[in-house]
Amino acid sequence: MINLYDLGQVYIVCGKTDMRKGIDTLAYLVKEKFELDPFSGRVFLFCGGKQDRFKALYWDGQGYWLLYKRFENGKMNWPKNQDEVKALTSEQVDWLMQGFSITPKINDAKARNFY
Numbered sequence: 469m470i471n472l473y474d475l476g477q478v479y480i481v482c483g484k485t486d487m488r489k490g491i492d493t494l495a496y497l498v499k500e501k502f503e504l505d506p507f508s509g510r511v512f513l514f515c516g517g518k519q520d521r522f523k524a525l526y527w528d529g530q531g532y533w534l535l536y537k538r539f540e541n542g543k544m545n546w547p548k549n550q551d552e553v554k555a556l557t558s559e560q561v562d563w564l565m566q567g568f569s570i571t572p573k574i575n576d577a578k579a580r581n582f583y
Contacts (some may be wrong), residue, residue: 470535473558475526478511479504482569487516487523491532494525502553512553512560513564519543545569 472478495506512525521538560570
């Protein structure tokens with residue numbers, strides 16, 4: 469599995485994103501709506517309505533990478549606020565990829581005690 473946090477700081481774009489959007493439109497969204505630099509070397513995560521797939525946008529200094537992942541079983545617990553971007557810790561990225569919330573509740577925390 470690719471560890472997204474190894475690429476740079478990971479940001480989650482909360483809410484639902486149209487998954488038909490490509491590199492240019494996602495980069496424009498990061499810059500115009502959230503006033504962040506899409507050329508910063510940070511990773512920006514976008515999720516569609518089904519919450520079983522996401523796109524990761526990353527600038528490596530020479531060009532963009534657009535990573536797409538679809539979960540075959542289950543879905544992610546994606547934050548719903550359409551107007552928010554959050555910086556994630558490496559632990560939060562791991563939780564998200566495992567289907568847990570990035571803001572754990574008591575029951576989620578108990579499930580993570582195996583770490």
